Amino acid sequence: MHRRVSAALAASVALACTATACGGDGGTASTPAAKIAGPGSGTGKTLTVWYMDGDLSDAAVKAINTEFTKATGASVKVQIQEWDDINTKITTALAQNDPPDVLEIGNTDVPLFAAAGGLSDISAVQKTMAQGQTWLPGLVGPATVGGRLYAAPLFAAERAVVYNKKIWSKAGVTKPPATFAEFTADLDKIKAANPAPDFSAFYMPGQYWFGGVQFVWDAGGELATKNGDKWTGALESPQAQRGLAAWKQFQNTYSTPASRNLFNLTPDYNAVFAQEKTAAILNTSVNSILKIKPSLKGQLGTFPLPGADAGTTQPVFLGGSDLGVAAKSPNRALALAYLKAATSTAVQTSAIAGIDGWTPVSSQLIDQTAGSRPELFKAFSFAAKRSVATPASPGWATIESDKSLQAFFGDISTGKTPIADAAKSFDQHLNQALNASQ
Amino acid sequence: MVRRVRPARVALNTGAVLFCAVWMFPVYWMVNTALKPTGDTLSPTPKFLPFPMSLANFADAVRKPHFADYLVNSVIVTGVVVTLSVVVAFLAATALTRFRFFGRRGFLIGIMVIQMIPGPALLIPLFLSMKSLNMLDTLIGLIVTYSAFVLPLTIWVMRGFLHGVPVELEEAAMVDGASRFTVIRKVLLPLVMPGIIAASVFSFIVAWNDYIYAYVMMKDQSRYTLPVWLASFSTNIGTDYGGLIAGSTLFALPIVVFFMLIQRRLVVGMTAGAVKG
Amino acid sequence: METLAARATVVPEAAAPRARRRRSALPYVLLAPAALVLALVIGYPLVRLVLISFQDYGLRALFSGRTRWTGFANYTAVLHGDEIVPMLVRTALVCVAMAGGTLVIGTGVALAMRALGRRMRTLVTFCLIAAWAVPNVAATMLWTWLFQPTYGVVNWLLRLGQYDWTAHTVSALLLVWLLVVWQSVPFVALTLYAGLSQIPGDYYEAAALDGAGYWTRFRVITVPFLRPILLLVTVLSVIWDFNVFNQIWLLTGGGPDGGTTTLVVWSFRRAFASQSYGQGAAIAVLATALLTALTSYYVRRLVRAGEAW
Structure with missing residues (x-):
C-alpha cells in the first residue's frame, strides 16, 4: 500500500510536466494506415470493435465478424456502447494508449474525431475496399477531411413516411399520394375523420429537426454554405425562409398542438404510432414500431415524402454510421480488414440490407438490393437517392449536441420566435460553431 | 413537545400526510407506470391503478445483457465508497473539531x-489524471473518484455533528477510566450516528447514481456499473420507456432499503439516553 | 454524567468543544487519508484545469498531448458576449428561488418530523428517501412524463388541456424548480432532522421547568443549536443550485428561446458541446471564483460557527 501511494505521488509530480506541455504520450500525427491484413495473418489475435446500442442486430454483427475471421483468422471482441454522452466516451477512448481498434461512429460525428487526429487516415485503401462502387456521399463526405478519408461507411438510414393503411382507408384514402398537394389533401381528410384531441394526422414533433431540414432543402435552402474554408449559415436566405414557413405550417396543421416543442423521444414517436394516436410519422425504419406492436405488420405502408414541385420527393437527411480505425490502434492492418469485411458486397447485401433493413452504403448496392428488398423498405431506398448530408465540418457535432438545432425548430413551431429572428441568431451560431478550430 | 394540544396535533398530522402525498406522487407514478403493459402508457385519461398488471417491463429490464455484472460492480463500488468515506471523514472531522492546528x-x-x-x-x-495514475478501467479508480467527490460534504456534515457533542462528555468518560477507543465507540459514535447516517446515504446515492465517470473511466464492458444499464434503454432509434421506468424502480430500491435499514439505528442512536451514557 | 449533561443546559455555545491546544502530529495523521484522496483525485486535476484554461486545448491537444499557450484568450472569448449579464441575473434568481424553496420546505419538514409520532415520522422519512433515491436521469424522465402535454397526469389533474410547460419561459422555469426542489428537500430535511435529534432532551425539559413556551424554547435552544448545520445546508444548497445542469438540460435544453439558460447550461453549450476544453476550463474557473466571492462571507461564518476558541 505504502509503495503504491508513493508511486502515485511520483507519477503525479511527473504529470505536472505533461500538463505544462513539456512532454506527452508520443503524439505525433499518426501515419496513414495502408496495409490490409491478409489471410491467416491474424491467427491468435483479437480485434476489439465498438458498436452503438440498437444500430445493428446481433445477427448482422455476427455476419461481419464471420466474414472478417474467414479473411484473416483473427477473432473479434464486440463491445456495445450507449448513446448517452457517446462523444465524450469516444473522445476519451481515443485519447488512451490502448484504444479499441475499430469504432462505429455516427456519420455526422466523424469529422469531429477525424479532424483532430483521433482516427487513422485510410485513403490509401479506399479503392480496394470500394471495389468500383460509389459510396454514398452522405456517408463519405463527412469522413473526408482535407481530401483524406478517415472512415468507411457501415450503413445508411433515410427517412420516409410510415403510415397506417387502416386509418388512411377509413378516412377514404386508399393509395399513397404522388404530390405534396395530394398529400395535404389526404391528411386533411384523415384529420377530419379523427377528431380526438390527442390524434395527429401526421405526428411531427416540433423539435424533430430531421423533418424540419427536409422542408428547408425542398424549398432550395441550405443549412450552411462553404466558401473556401469558411462556412456561412444560410437559413436567412429567402429559400430557407420559405422552407421554414412551410415546415411551420405543416407541423402546426397536422400534428397535435402539444407536440410543438417536443423531440421525437418523449413520448417515443414509434409508440405514438403503434398505439394508433397518429396515422403517419417520418421515420428511418418500421422495425421499432413492429417491436412495440408486431400485429401492425399488415397495416403498414411507406412512401417518400413528396416535394413541393410536382414529381419530386423531399430531399432527406442522410443518417447512418461509419467505421473508423483508432489512430493509436496497434492492429491497424487487421482493423482495415474488418472495414473491408463490413463494406463487402456480401455483408452489405445479406446482413445490412437483408437482416436489418438498413440502406446499403453504395448507390450500386441500393439498386441491386432494391428489387429484393421487402416492399415496406423500398421507400427508404428511394429516399436515399435524394439524400443530403449536413455540413462536413467538425463543428457540426457541436450543433447536434448542444441542442441548438432542436431548439431552433421548436421555437419556430411554437411561434415563440419569429422565423426571421430565429434564423438570424441561428446563422450566427452556425458561423461560430462550424468555423471553430479544433 | 406539543403533545398536549390536540388540534395542533391534528393539523400537524394532516400537514404531514399532505406532504407525503405530494412528495410520494412522482414515485407512485413511476411504479404505477412500470407495472402497466406497454400499450397502456399513452392514455389521455390517466390510469391510477396498474390493472391489468404486467411484470413484463421488469422482466425485460433484468434480462438485458450484463445486468448481473453491472450489479456486482455497483455493489462493490458503492459498498467500499460508503465505508471508506465514512471512516475517512470521521477521522478528518475529529481532527478538525478536537484539535487546533495550522x-x-x-x-x-x-x-x-x-x-x-x-x-x-x-x-x-x-x-x-486517472490515465497518468494507471487507474483507468479499474474499480479502484472509480472508488477513489467517488470517495473524493463525497468527502468534502461528509467531512463538513460530520464536523457539524461533532461540534454538537460536548468535549466534557469525552473527558468525563476518560476520567471514569474508559480507554480512548471506548470513548469513541460508546460516547462519540452514538451521538454522531445521525450525522454518519446522513453522510452515508449521501455517499451511497452519489456512488450508486453516477453515470458519466463510470462510462468514461471504464473501458471493458464488463466493468461498467448499473447506471450504464439504465442508459441502455434509450438508443438513437427510440426509448424503451416502460423498460427505463421499470429499471429506475429496481435501481432506486436498494437506496430505499439501505436507508430504511440504517434509519432504525438513527432512532436508537439519538435517544436522550445515549447522551446520559 | 447525568449532572454534566444537565449542567450544560440551554446555552449550547458553552457546550461547544474546547480544542486540545497542545501541538501534536495527531491531527495531521487523522487528516492524512482525506487529504491524500482529495489531492490525488481533485487537487491535481484542479491544477490541470487551471493550466488548461490558459491553453488552446481541444480534441487535437487531447489526442496528441501537445498544447499551445494562449494567455487569456479563453477568458476574453468567454467574457465577450452581450448575453452574459441577463444570463447571470437569471442564474442568480433561479438559484435563490431553488435554494430558498428547498430550505423553507426542508426546515419545515425537519421541525415537523421532530414533533410527529414515531409511525408518522417513519412514513415521512420513507417518502423523503424514496424521492431522494430516484436517480437523476430517471427523475428527469419521470418529470417530462408527468408534465407531458397530452398524456401527462399533471395536466389532467389541473385540467390544463394540452398545455406545454416547456414552451413558455415562466412555466418552464417552474417545471425545473419543482423538480430540483423535489429532489433536494430530502437531503436538507434529513440532515436538519439529524441535527435536531442531537439536541439533548434535557435542555428542553430544563427550559420547560423554567417556564419557557414553545417559541422561547425554539428560539433559545433549537435555533442556536441548529445554526451551524442550517448554515451548512444553506451554503451547500446555494452551491448545488447554482450548478444545476442535468435537470435543465434534459427538461428544457435551456429553452424556450434561451429562457432557462443558466450559467452552467450556457457554458456547456459554449464549450463542452464543442469539446473546447480550454474555454470550458476558463468558464469553470470564473464560475468558481464568482461563487466563492458570493458565498465567502457565509463560508467564513461557517468555519467559525461552533468554534469556541
Whole structure:
C-alpha cells in the first residue's frame, strides 16, 4: 500500500510536466494506415470493435465478424456502447494508449474525431475496399477531411413516411399520394375523420429537426454554405425562409398542438404510432414500431415524402454510421480488414440490407438490393437517392449536441420566435460553431 | 413537545400526510407506470391503478445483457465508497473539531470551494489524471473518484455533528477510566450516528447514481456499473420507456432499503439516553 | 454524567468543544487519508484545469498531448458576449428561488418530523428517501412524463388541456424548480432532522421547568443549536443550485428561446458541446471564483460557527 501511494505521488509530480506541455504520450500525427491484413495473418489475435446500442442486430454483427475471421483468422471482441454522452466516451477512448481498434461512429460525428487526429487516415485503401462502387456521399463526405478519408461507411438510414393503411382507408384514402398537394389533401381528410384531441394526422414533433431540414432543402435552402474554408449559415436566405414557413405550417396543421416543442423521444414517436394516436410519422425504419406492436405488420405502408414541385420527393437527411480505425490502434492492418469485411458486397447485401433493413452504403448496392428488398423498405431506398448530408465540418457535432438545432425548430413551431429572428441568431451560431478550430 | 394540544396535533398530522402525498406522487407514478403493459402508457385519461398488471417491463429490464455484472460492480463500488468515506471523514472531522492546528481553516475552506466547481469541467482533467495514475478501467479508480467527490460534504456534515457533542462528555468518560477507543465507540459514535447516517446515504446515492465517470473511466464492458444499464434503454432509434421506468424502480430500491435499514439505528442512536451514557 | 449533561443546559455555545491546544502530529495523521484522496483525485486535476484554461486545448491537444499557450484568450472569448449579464441575473434568481424553496420546505419538514409520532415520522422519512433515491436521469424522465402535454397526469389533474410547460419561459422555469426542489428537500430535511435529534432532551425539559413556551424554547435552544448545520445546508444548497445542469438540460435544453439558460447550461453549450476544453476550463474557473466571492462571507461564518476558541 505504502509503495503504491508513493508511486502515485511520483507519477503525479511527473504529470505536472505533461500538463505544462513539456512532454506527452508520443503524439505525433499518426501515419496513414495502408496495409490490409491478409489471410491467416491474424491467427491468435483479437480485434476489439465498438458498436452503438440498437444500430445493428446481433445477427448482422455476427455476419461481419464471420466474414472478417474467414479473411484473416483473427477473432473479434464486440463491445456495445450507449448513446448517452457517446462523444465524450469516444473522445476519451481515443485519447488512451490502448484504444479499441475499430469504432462505429455516427456519420455526422466523424469529422469531429477525424479532424483532430483521433482516427487513422485510410485513403490509401479506399479503392480496394470500394471495389468500383460509389459510396454514398452522405456517408463519405463527412469522413473526408482535407481530401483524406478517415472512415468507411457501415450503413445508411433515410427517412420516409410510415403510415397506417387502416386509418388512411377509413378516412377514404386508399393509395399513397404522388404530390405534396395530394398529400395535404389526404391528411386533411384523415384529420377530419379523427377528431380526438390527442390524434395527429401526421405526428411531427416540433423539435424533430430531421423533418424540419427536409422542408428547408425542398424549398432550395441550405443549412450552411462553404466558401473556401469558411462556412456561412444560410437559413436567412429567402429559400430557407420559405422552407421554414412551410415546415411551420405543416407541423402546426397536422400534428397535435402539444407536440410543438417536443423531440421525437418523449413520448417515443414509434409508440405514438403503434398505439394508433397518429396515422403517419417520418421515420428511418418500421422495425421499432413492429417491436412495440408486431400485429401492425399488415397495416403498414411507406412512401417518400413528396416535394413541393410536382414529381419530386423531399430531399432527406442522410443518417447512418461509419467505421473508423483508432489512430493509436496497434492492429491497424487487421482493423482495415474488418472495414473491408463490413463494406463487402456480401455483408452489405445479406446482413445490412437483408437482416436489418438498413440502406446499403453504395448507390450500386441500393439498386441491386432494391428489387429484393421487402416492399415496406423500398421507400427508404428511394429516399436515399435524394439524400443530403449536413455540413462536413467538425463543428457540426457541436450543433447536434448542444441542442441548438432542436431548439431552433421548436421555437419556430411554437411561434415563440419569429422565423426571421430565429434564423438570424441561428446563422450566427452556425458561423461560430462550424468555423471553430479544433 | 406539543403533545398536549390536540388540534395542533391534528393539523400537524394532516400537514404531514399532505406532504407525503405530494412528495410520494412522482414515485407512485413511476411504479404505477412500470407495472402497466406497454400499450397502456399513452392514455389521455390517466390510469391510477396498474390493472391489468404486467411484470413484463421488469422482466425485460433484468434480462438485458450484463445486468448481473453491472450489479456486482455497483455493489462493490458503492459498498467500499460508503465505508471508506465514512471512516475517512470521521477521522478528518475529529481532527478538525478536537484539535487546533495550522492549516485547519484553509482545509475547510478548500474543500468547500471544491464543491463549487461546475461538474462537467472536471471530467477531462480527472480523466487525464486517472490515465497518468494507471487507474483507468479499474474499480479502484472509480472508488477513489467517488470517495473524493463525497468527502468534502461528509467531512463538513460530520464536523457539524461533532461540534454538537460536548468535549466534557469525552473527558468525563476518560476520567471514569474508559480507554480512548471506548470513548469513541460508546460516547462519540452514538451521538454522531445521525450525522454518519446522513453522510452515508449521501455517499451511497452519489456512488450508486453516477453515470458519466463510470462510462468514461471504464473501458471493458464488463466493468461498467448499473447506471450504464439504465442508459441502455434509450438508443438513437427510440426509448424503451416502460423498460427505463421499470429499471429506475429496481435501481432506486436498494437506496430505499439501505436507508430504511440504517434509519432504525438513527432512532436508537439519538435517544436522550445515549447522551446520559 | 447525568449532572454534566444537565449542567450544560440551554446555552449550547458553552457546550461547544474546547480544542486540545497542545501541538501534536495527531491531527495531521487523522487528516492524512482525506487529504491524500482529495489531492490525488481533485487537487491535481484542479491544477490541470487551471493550466488548461490558459491553453488552446481541444480534441487535437487531447489526442496528441501537445498544447499551445494562449494567455487569456479563453477568458476574453468567454467574457465577450452581450448575453452574459441577463444570463447571470437569471442564474442568480433561479438559484435563490431553488435554494430558498428547498430550505423553507426542508426546515419545515425537519421541525415537523421532530414533533410527529414515531409511525408518522417513519412514513415521512420513507417518502423523503424514496424521492431522494430516484436517480437523476430517471427523475428527469419521470418529470417530462408527468408534465407531458397530452398524456401527462399533471395536466389532467389541473385540467390544463394540452398545455406545454416547456414552451413558455415562466412555466418552464417552474417545471425545473419543482423538480430540483423535489429532489433536494430530502437531503436538507434529513440532515436538519439529524441535527435536531442531537439536541439533548434535557435542555428542553430544563427550559420547560423554567417556564419557557414553545417559541422561547425554539428560539433559545433549537435555533442556536441548529445554526451551524442550517448554515451548512444553506451554503451547500446555494452551491448545488447554482450548478444545476442535468435537470435543465434534459427538461428544457435551456429553452424556450434561451429562457432557462443558466450559467452552467450556457457554458456547456459554449464549450463542452464543442469539446473546447480550454474555454470550458476558463468558464469553470470564473464560475468558481464568482461563487466563492458570493458565498465567502457565509463560508467564513461557517468555519467559525461552533468554534469556541
